[in-house]
Amino acid sequence: MSVNNTIEGGHVAVIAFPFTSHVGPLLGLVKRLAAEAPEVMFSFFATHRSNKANFSDEEFLHNIRPFDVEDGLPEGFIPKGHPQEPVELFLKATPNNFKKSIEVAVSEIGREVTCVLSDAFLWICGKMAEEKGVPWIALITGGPFALTAHLYTDVIRQTFADKSLEECEEEPLKFIPGLSSVLVKDLPEGILSGNLESEFPKMLHNMSRMLPKATAVCVNSFEEIDPTVTNVLKSNFKKFLCVGPLSLTMSSQPASDEYDCLPWLDKYKPASVVYISFGSVIPLPPSEVIPLTEALEESGFPFLWSVRGNTKELIPKGFLERTAERGKIVPWTPQTQVLAHESVGAFVTHSGWKSICESIAGGVPMICRPFFGDQALNTRIVEDVWGIGFGIKSGAIAKYEMLSVLERTLVGEEGKKRRNKIGKLKGLAEMAVESGGSSTENFKTLLEIVTSVNI
CATH class of the missing domain: 3.40.50.2000 (Glycogen Phosphorylase B;)
Structure with a gap:
């Protein structure tokens, strides 16, 4: 099978991490890409609950279609209050839940997948893209600072291997460029603290190891926010693309103000x-x-x-x-x-x-x-x-x-x-988001990856 090196016939599988504020930035980026590439189809994969919330009342472009995936929750599931609980059940259902839905999308749309665009948390999408022989683009919905910390997970663990968390929590991360003011106690759970063998920390650790293999890593930020951190990340990835702030690049109508x-x-x-x-x-x-x-x-x-x-x-x-x-x-x-x-x-x-x-x-x-x-x-x-x-x-x-x-x-x-x-x-x-600005130029690079595909 071959697909022309143009936008004709392209099909991007967009795979969301359907929790907290992760879906909004990914969907916002997809809307912008879909507007610029009207002949490319974008299949958006998330749980039924997430899709219902994000696709219910809004008019979408003709080339964005939502598809539901299984959420992994047992029947009658009642959350106990910790935000990671439904996340870990969902992770246990991946990647099979996504693979099933992608098959449905390919059948309904009539186009093979030519690119995978996912939330970076879902590192398994890199392997899915590799199996299909297509580019994998990962979107970081958090910031470049947390991403840098995750990239240095192994170094951080080795540095403090001989100390308890209590002994090192006030120590600064002077050995990581751009994070010298950050203390150990500031680090996200899953790098040093918490149950490192549970699903969520393992997902983050695997993400840090898989992202350097991605065709491109995008982040909701702009290069000038911290040149040191930007350069660290550029040196770690094939392409590191700051495409934000996304709130300044959205061309859609303003959100409703129902409460005045x-x-x-x-x-x-x-x-x-x-x-x-x-x-x-x-x-x-x-x-x-x-x-x-x-x-x-x-x-x-x-x-x-x-x-x-x-x-x-x-x-x-x-x-x-x-x-x-x-x-x-x-x-x-x-x-x-x-x-x-x-x-x-x-x-x-x-x-x-x-x-x-x-x-x-x-x-x-x-x-x-x-x-x-x-x-x-x-x-x-x-x-x-x-x-x-x-x-x-x-x-x-x-x-x-x-x-x-x-x-x-x-x-x-x-x-x-x-x-x-x-x-x-x-x-x-x-x-950064003006014509010729760093985020605008990075978006053009992202668009080229999405629309210029050989299979």
């Missing part, structure tokens, strides 16, 4: 509002809800709070009434547009990479309360490397620390310095 957050923000002066969102995976622990509300109330700053799950039920009685004139609590916000609004002056965040990119794109300093994964490492970079935000020192929100960092961010010289620093990063990000 943007008109509400219009009422306030520039850089005066606190925006609060801890992502969609782990809600703020009940023990931290009251200290946060006390700090918000006492600070006097206007605030917009995106609350998920049952957190709203934990808010103290009377708080909503006492802060009604300057506070707004909603179950969802159009975050990219909120962070781009001039009235937002501080972002209280879980420090997920997508949120950090959106905060940089909006020029908004951060107050970081990390929970898991790469979030502690990201917090270290935000505070100690870039100087564009604060980390919660105690590891959990306390009233007076939160009051302090809110005032330091929104009032006085310290806040101005952080706004100036993130403003410079914002400028670099905007330049």
Whole structure:
């Protein structure tokens, strides 16, 4: 079988890691590729639940089609609260669940797969692409700093092999270029901490070993964010392509604002509002809800709070009434547009990479309360490397620390310095996505790989 060295007849198998905020960046990138390559078909593989959430209400291009894969969950499965539990069950179902669905897609579309584009976590896709004799493109939805740490997993383990985690947790990673300010305790679970023999850490370790074999590794970032780390990653991969911030490259219509957050923000002066969102995976622990509300109330700053799950039920009685004139609590916000609004002056965040990119794109300093994964490492970079935000020192929100960092961010010289620093990063990000910018040129390279295939 042969396929012409053009976009005619191309079929890209897009394989998602259907958890947390991984699907959005991958789907956003696919939309952009599909718009630029209208004759290439993009089959998007994720669980039924993920596809239903991401494909239900939106008009998609004619050349993007979702296909469901088995999620690996036993019948009647009830999660016990740890975010890795359904992930590990899903991983046990791979790669057979994807292979079955790819066969269905090939039959329905009538084209063999000519390229595999996957979330980098799913390293097994590299082997699937190798079996088919097609390129494998891996997308890192986290940042380049966590990727660097994962690449150095074996070196890190060897360096600290003779020490317990407690003995080395305060030691900096001075032996890794670009990570000299990062401490061992900041590393994502699965590199040194946690059960290293469970499915999730093994997946991450295998990813670090497989990615150098990929045709290209893409990341939601821009080269100028840290030239040292960029050069480290370029030296480790065949092609390392920064194609972000993805929030600045999306050409689709703005997200709906069903709770009128943007008109509400219009009422306030520039850089005066606190925006609060801890992502969609782990809600703020009940023990931290009251200290946060006390700090918000006492600070006097206007605030917009995106609350998920049952957190709203934990808010103290009377708080909503006492802060009604300057506070707004909603179950969802159009975050990219909120962070781009001039009235937002501080972002209280879980420090997920997508949120950090959106905060940089909006020029908004951060107050970081990390929970898991790469979030502690990201917090270290935000505070100690870039100087564009604060980390919660105690590891959990306390009233007076939160009051302090809110005032330091929104009032006085310290806040101005952080706004100036993130403003410079914002400028670099905007330049990267302009015509001729580094991310724009990297996207062209990615498009060439997707559309120019020989089988």
